[in-house]
Amino acid sequence: MHELTPLLKFAEGNLQIATLVFMASVYVLKIRWILSFPAGRDRQTPAGASNAKRGAAFSLLMIAMPWTLASFRQHSLRYAQFVVFHLGVLLSIVMSLLIPYAPRLIHAPQVVLGLQVAFGMAALAGLFRLVRRISDRSMRAISSPDDYFSICLLIVWLVSSAIAAPNHPESGQLALLAYFCLTAFFLVYVPFSKISHYLYYPFARWYLGRTLGHRGVYPLVRDHAR
Amino acid sequence: MHEKVNRQAMLSLEACVHCGACTDQCHYVLANPDDPTYSPAYKGDQIRKLFKAHIDWTGKIAPWWVGAKSIYTDKELEELMDTVFGKCTNCRRCSLVCPMGVDLASFNRMARGLLVHVGVMPAGVAAVAKDQWELGNQMGVLKEEYLETLSWMEEELEEEYTGLHIPVDKAGADVLYAINPREVKYDPRTIAEAAAIFHLAGENWTMSSEGWDMTNFGLFNGDDDLGAVAAGRLYDAAQRLGAKKVVISECGHGFRSTRCEGPNWAKQDIGVPMESSIFTMLDYVRDGRIQVDPARNSEPVTYHDPCNLARSCGITEEPRELLRAVCSDFREMVPNRAENFCCTGGGGAMSMSEYAPRRLKSASIKAEQLRATGAKVVVTACHNCVDALVDLIRHYKLDMQVKLLVNLVSNAMVK
DSSP: OOOOOHHHHHHHTHHHHHHHHHHHHHHHHHHHHHHTSOOOOOOSOOOSSOOHHHHHHHHHHGGGOGGGOHHHHSOHHHHHHHHHHHHHHHHHHHHHHHHHHOGGGGOSHHHHHHHHHHHHHHHHHHHHHHHHHHHOHHHHHHOOHHHHHHHHHHHHHHHHHHHHTTOOGGGOSHHHHHHHHHHHHHHHHGGGSGGGHHHHHHHHHHHHHHHHHHTTOSSOOOOTTO | OTTTOOHHHHHHHHHOOOOOTTGGGSHHHHHOTTOGGGSHHHHHHHHHHHHHHHTOHHHHHOHHHHTOOOOOSHHHHHHHHHHHHHSOOOOOHHHHHOTTOOOHHHHHHHHHHHHHHTTOSOHHHHHHHHHHHHHSSTTOOOHHHHHHHHHHHHHHHHTTSTTOOOOBSOTTOSEEEEBOHHHHHTOTHHHHHHHHHHHHHTOOEEBOSSSOBOOOTHHHHOOHHHHHHHHHHHHHHHHHHTOSOEEEOSOHHHHIIIIIIHHHHHTOOOOSOEEEHHHHHHHHHHTTSSEEOGGGSOSOEEEOOOHHHHTTSOOOHHHHHHHHHHOSOEEOOSSOGGGOOOOSOTTTGGGOGGGHHHHHHHTHHHHHHHHHHTOSEEEESOHHHHHHHHHHHHHTTOOOEEEEHHHHHHHHEEO
């Protein structure tokens, strides 16, 4: 095993732990903040054959059922980009934990290649999303500096993930150092940016689904004949 | 804003990632593809920036970074009014296609409420809300006018239906029938048709002399207090008369306000069951309490799902079952049910004449949907939709009539 430089050792270990603790702390505060708003109660008697729990479950799973959302059904390529992009991000998060703590799990060349393909495709999907945000007038109108910065940062991070995936410190530690420094920056930046949308997602979908399930709207009934 | 933002609204304000999935799902955008200010996410941001500036701490730390901005001038207030009243019918289509579950329609209504609270609203909205506050209904119908109309309809039906009576304030009736003031003002035949249906079904029913209006402008102008008072009048009538059930005539927003939102606004659990007249008529047909002949409605018919019924109350299948029972040629329009496009009359749009050209332009989407069906009759279950559809059919020169379900059921009835 090649000896890591103290800087890389710190970046892989204590820096990640410190920034993870920081992110978790901010998330705890954020969840407390969410819960400090009173939850509206739907007093109407239930309607239809559904119920609040069924509606909430359907609402949470809609993201995995693109046929239930017209916006995804009509733009299947965008849905594919969404899946590839988020899968790449998830794999990179997992890799940031595996490299320091269980490197053997991603040691096999096939696994490394698989990861690199996933990161490369995710970066490409991110690039498409960035181009759409810049070139489409209606996307520009709704984009904030945070929107542009977040997507750029994620593309760079995914590229650095692809380069760092082989985890070969003996052939140069710069790639790993860049990857872990970027990861650390992410962990600090994410709670303050739109990237933390995954924290809101379950809550937002749960409450919408609960209401619409109680009212018999969810699960949606579609005209399957057309 | 602090008082109005509950957890659901807060999450909708926070969760938008500006993915643009909602953009081409809005009828305003589809009719105005070159104007990005119609995009639901853009409209949402006009409200979101206030939330970010006043409530969200990220907006306080780095306002320019997250797009936080308060309102400082009258012009900015007017712009917000233009967005929330004039560029959105609160149809909720964008809410149902949002991958994140952002309910724009709900917080657009909240923003309307904030503006109404500071006296900024279109003149038509102010006038209608005033009528509902002061006279108990949206159309300024006086009690005498209402009762005279009921008597008039009873007289009209006397020859055809022996012993038909429109009961008023009958205690202990099985059904209290609540209507839209538009029926009194412009379309009293729907009252007569409903009365004939109740009569033939042998229903023990009544109407109320007070609290008879099931419409509720509080849903449109975002004023929960008005919503609570307007719905409360009907709940009081049901309680006073000891009615076993409230039946709400065909009206999308009226049904939603009375059945779904009213108890929330009034902060009161309502003990009396409430149902749309669609269900009542369907039950009569299913149970054989009325006999219908679909051959009597032989023209090709399509159904327009009112937004409030389909996207907020889950009523999509019952009107179709009823239509198939009373019509011989029913055709679906595409898209339909919860994915149907708004008639453009939602959110109180019919009371805001200043936005009529904009509304009619956006109605081109609905017009195309209607045209593609080849139907001669478009049926809906909402008086607002009737007015908006009549308007767009005239504007786009479609060869179609607009009818309510009660018209068709009544016409199909075998006496």
